[in-house]
Amino acid sequence: MPFRGSSSVRGSGLRVRALAGCAALLTVAAGLAVRAGADGAFAKYAGSALYTVLLCALVAFCAPRARPLAVAGTGLTLSWAVEFFQLTGVPAGLSERSAVARLVLGSTFNGPDLFWYAVGAAVAWAVHAGVRRGARLRTVA
Template sequence: MTNGGMRGYGVARTRLVACVAALLAVAAGLGVRAGAARTGLGPEVAKYAGDALYTVLVQTLVVLAAPRVRPPVAAGVALAISWAVEFAQLSDVPAELSRRSVVARLVLGSTFNAPDLFWYAVGAGCAWAVHGWLRGRSRTAVG
């Protein structure tokens, strides 16, 4: 396979892994929510785990869109998007959109909550670590 072909294979593989990671992040979020309700853990556990997983999902989407992005850049973009969405909740726009659409409620939320900012950073840090580890493994396997 030519060098250009290997590069294309790497991009396709990265996108595939990002798709799988996105699905896993959504499944984990739903699982944490169901598990917290079933086991009696407070709704805070599910909420803050969901915040971290939201940023993990955003990072997977960043990698899907730009598969050659470096892990710290992807994590920074994901964190910036998560924080921007949270700070947007200081206005009435996300709440109004959330009243009209379930999708908007899931993506934008409705009410600003300062502790969410911390949990988004936790999610970005975890996603950065896993992305960096996976990227290092793929370079070792290819090189």
């Protein structure tokens, strides 16, 4: 059994970071594709779910040893925090001056987004748990 800090553990962390980085890039690509190819409620709420999926991928990248439930919970909490922050009006002001702020913080509170963030977190959890389970099965075999 490798001890903490061994090359095996570091190698595992590097693999998780690589997968999380790829997941983040694919999520951004999916978000851009949805924006370019769809409109209306589908595009809005798909974007909300993908926002949380992206946050989950970034959490997994930063904390590669975190369990899938912790990653999904952190991504969901961050998404909800940003949505409730919109009630202050600060993100709206920042969004008027910066496209980056508009993408990261949004501008106005929308209650249904809270549900779609949970959907995104559930999808991220399922993918993360599945990938982790598959990695364990390959290690045992």
